[in-house]
Each structure stands twice: as structure tokens, then as C-alpha cells.
Amino acid sequence: MQATTRLYLHDSSRFNFEATVVAAQIRDGVRWIALDQSAFYPEGGGQPADQGTINGLPVTDVQANDDVVWHALGAAGNDQSLDVDAHIHGAIDPTRRLDHMQQHCGQHILSAAFQALCGAATVGFHLGERIVTIDLDIPALQRNQVQAVEDLANQIVWGNLPVTVRILARDELNGLALRKTPTVAGPVRVVSIDDFDHSACGGTHPAYTGTVGMIAVLRWTRQRGGVRVSFACGGRALNELRRLNQVASEAAEQLSVGLDELPIATKRLLTTQQALQRQLATAEERLLDDEAERLYAAGELVGAKRVVQACFADWSIERLRTLAEAIAARPGGIALLGSSGTRANLVVACAPESGYEANQLLAHGLPQLAGRGGGNARLAQGGSPQSEHLEAALGTIRQQIQA
Incomplete structure (x- = not known):
């Protein structure tokens, strides 16, 4: 096939040109034509292709195959004015160029x-x-x-x-x-x-x-x-x-400051935010520790173990884990905690002296949720999109704990 003379190689400011169609084909419903000469830059070398028109039709893509430059005319269909030997006028989009x-x-x-x-x-x-x-x-x-x-x-x-x-x-x-x-x-x-x-x-x-x-x-x-x-x-x-x-x-x-003061004001805001986050984390830790004490005291006594089974709405897995660890830090504490919402979260924690391993207990409840999870003997967690069976899964785990 005849190679395309690339006009842009010698004059990048040329936005209009005349040419003759030397080849035409349809690919995936798009009409592509090759010209004897073209000012259109084909995609390559890190630079996108030019855009513009050929005979008033939009050029949607330009690609080079060896020495031939192909021009995509998506709106052309079977326009016979663009068949081989047709004379065309090309116009490059000057703003894009x-x-x-x-x-x-x-x-x-x-x-x-x-x-x-x-x-x-x-x-x-x-x-x-x-x-x-x-x-x-x-x-x-x-x-x-x-x-x-x-x-x-x-x-x-x-x-x-x-x-x-x-x-x-x-x-x-x-x-x-x-x-x-x-x-x-x-x-x-x-x-x-x-x-x-x-x-x-x-x-x-x-x-x-x-x-x-x-x-x-x-x-x-x-x-x-x-x-x-x-x-x-x-x-x-x-x-x-x-x-x-x-x-x-x-x-x-x-922030009610001038542009020059923005970095200092931003740093001050971040410092304040970090301090508030630390205070909030401390308050949250105390709150969860109080909640752990309350749940532990009300938990079911099974031999020397105290089992806490509870379900919450829309708790994060991190919050569940913190509460579970606080319960398991108490003598014989075993925590079976869940959270329902857009998905089910499940956390099991066991005190060392409880005689149970959290990951093994968790494994009994996950099948009911079609969930996945894991952990170790002290702490294990899992999750599933199926939150409607969360209470049943917790109950199944509870049945494994004997006096």
C-alpha cells in the first residue's frame, strides 16, 4: 500500500490540506480511510492524535500502521465520496493542535x-x-x-x-x-x-x-x-x-484567613483536629471499657467462664474488636459480638484461661453466614453480606461453650 506523506513533519502549523483516498475499510462499524498525504498527526510517541474533519465529517481517531496513516470517520458509514481515488479536503482542529x-x-x-x-x-x-x-x-x-x-x-x-x-x-x-x-x-x-x-x-x-x-x-x-x-x-x-x-x-x-496565611492556618487546624481525635479516642476507649464491664457483669456464667453474647446495629469491625478484647481481658471472659447493617460483622475473643480458642469458635458460625474470616486463639473476626442470619450464627457459636 502507498505510504502516507506526513505533512506535519515539515510544517506543524499547516491546518488545511488536499489529498486522495488510497484505501478504505470498515472496522467494527467505523469507516477508516488512508490518504496519499495527510496533515493529521497519528497517536504515538506519547502524544494523542489530532482531531478535525475530512470533507466536513469529524475525524474521531488517527492511527499509523507502518508507513500508512489511517483516519477514522465514525459518521461516514458507506459514503461513496470517500472511496478509493476520491479527492478530499482535510482540516485540522487548530485549538487542539x-x-x-x-x-x-x-x-x-x-x-x-x-x-x-x-x-x-x-x-x-x-x-x-x-x-x-x-x-x-x-x-x-x-x-x-x-x-x-x-x-x-x-x-x-x-x-x-x-x-x-x-x-x-x-x-x-x-x-x-x-x-x-x-x-x-x-x-x-x-x-x-x-x-x-x-x-x-x-x-x-x-x-x-x-x-x-x-x-x-x-x-x-x-x-x-x-x-x-x-x-x-x-x-x-x-x-x-x-x-x-x-x-x-x-x-x-x-478558614477566614488570607492566602499567604493558608499553610499556617491549615497546620493549626490539623493540630487541633489531631488533639480532638486523641481526646475522642480516649473517651471512646473509656466508654467501651464501661460497656465491657456492664456486659461482663451481666454475662452468662458457664462454669468459671463468663460468656457475653451481643449484637449491635452498624458498628464498625474495629469498635467490635475493641469491645471484645476488653471483655476477654477480664477473668474467664468470652465475647461473641456481632454487628448488623449493610453487612454482618462477627468478632470472637477469649481470655487465655477460658480454655477456648477464638478462631475455632468463629469457624462454627461462619457457615451460617456464608462468610469468611480468621484470627488466632485470642481474637478472631469475620464478615458476610448476609446479616439476616447473624443472631443464629452467634447462637451456634454459643452452643459450643460448655461448663
Whole structure:
């Protein structure tokens, strides 16, 4: 099949073109056509596909298969005007193309800045719908390093340096400081940002770095031995900074402080919350200990053992466990506790001198609930979506305890 001449390789700012259909097929109800030439960028290299229209019909996807670029026209059906040898007019969505040029060129600039200042090579790149990420082969980054990189990257952007595209033979690469050794055979498309960066790349880029607008690093996290940096360029950066400013402003308003005071106010709020949580936990512990004493005193005396069987509504498994352990901490205490609600929770706890093992007792009740669980001799727990048989399951366990 005839290879597609990719017009964007030489001119990323070309948004309209004429072409001839060289192949057409239906895949899963979607009409795909291949053209003799196309300005549509196919998905690849971490960059999403262009969108736009062909003869006024929306292009929903663009994919490359070897040297052929295929265009999906979901609304075309069996339109004969798009059969082989038909002449078409293609139009690229300029807003999406500009956005992708800003993000991809910004990535080259940011990656080169990380390489220059931190010695961190870019080993991964993804251009998402809202955020762009690069993966760096560096174990960690400090805030001052990121800020220095961000400053350098934006100096390159605001310098409005020329971005040139050349397709070079392998021997022409000698003496050119490529940021990464190309893996493709044959001629290599090199995108150069003045003398700041030279990279083998098949993506779309603007003619000058000023088109990128700005580069904003949003966050960085450790991932698989390296660091993933999330950032945005141009219009995306503006939108992200607006969004973050709105979120911060709303938080500051809720706390009745200025934006500059937000970190201190947040820390103060967290300190207060943690203190209240500790107080609440202490009060809860005392409450459950009092409840354990009351239930233990009212529990059934079986020989030297005191058995407490009780069911509660919508108790968490953690709360049940705390109460059960408090009961089993008393002489001969055996706790058979359950909680019914959206699911059944079951906890069994046994004092060491009781002569019973919690996990073995629990095993007698789980079949009635079709539940699962486990534990050890002192404490065991289980659960099931079938809460209607909880009382019966507790009763079955109780029958195993003899004087």
C-alpha cells in the first residue's frame, strides 16, 4: 500500500490540506480511510492524535500502521465520496493542535532543563487530556531543584528561541548533541530548540518557543525508583493555575484567613483536629471499657467462664474488636459480638484461661453466614453480606461453650 506523506513533519502549523483516498475499510462499524498525504498527526510517541474533519465529517481517531496513516470517520458509514481515488479536503482542529504543540515543545524544554541542571534523563512521556507527565531517572528531587529547572525552562520559553525541524541522515548526526540516542533506522527527524536542545522526535512543535507561553510544574512524586513530574504548558498552565488559585482561595475563605496565611492556618487546624481525635479516642476507649464491664457483669456464667453474647446495629469491625478484647481481658471472659447493617460483622475473643480458642469458635458460625474470616486463639473476626442470619450464627457459636 502507498505510504502516507506526513505533512506535519515539515510544517506543524499547516491546518488545511488536499489529498486522495488510497484505501478504505470498515472496522467494527467505523469507516477508516488512508490518504496519499495527510496533515493529521497519528497517536504515538506519547502524544494523542489530532482531531478535525475530512470533507466536513469529524475525524474521531488517527492511527499509523507502518508507513500508512489511517483516519477514522465514525459518521461516514458507506459514503461513496470517500472511496478509493476520491479527492478530499482535510482540516485540522487548530485549538487542539496548538495545545499539543505547546505541551510537546514544553516537554522538550523541561526535559532538557532537568538534564542540564540535575543530570536527570527523561525515560517516559505522556501527554494527557489535562496534565503532561515525564518520568526521570533520578531517585528524588528537592523543591529548590525543581524551581531552578522551572525558572530555566521559562527563560527558554520567554526568549522566543527558534524551533527548527530537520530530517538528517545518520552520518549528519555526528557532532550534534542529541539528548537521547535515536532508536529508529534510517534518516532521523531532529527538533532543535536553538542550541539549548536537540532531540529526535516525530511530534508537532511551534516555530518559536514563545508559543509555549509558560511552563508550570504542578507536582512530582517518586515512582518505581525514579520521579514522575506533572506539569502543564500554555493555556493548560493558565487553567491549572486558575483552578489551584480558586481552590486555595475557597479554602482560605472557609478558614477566614488570607492566602499567604493558608499553610499556617491549615497546620493549626490539623493540630487541633489531631488533639480532638486523641481526646475522642480516649473517651471512646473509656466508654467501651464501661460497656465491657456492664456486659461482663451481666454475662452468662458457664462454669468459671463468663460468656457475653451481643449484637449491635452498624458498628464498625474495629469498635467490635475493641469491645471484645476488653471483655476477654477480664477473668474467664468470652465475647461473641456481632454487628448488623449493610453487612454482618462477627468478632470472637477469649481470655487465655477460658480454655477456648477464638478462631475455632468463629469457624462454627461462619457457615451460617456464608462468610469468611480468621484470627488466632485470642481474637478472631469475620464478615458476610448476609446479616439476616447473624443472631443464629452467634447462637451456634454459643452452643459450643460448655461448663
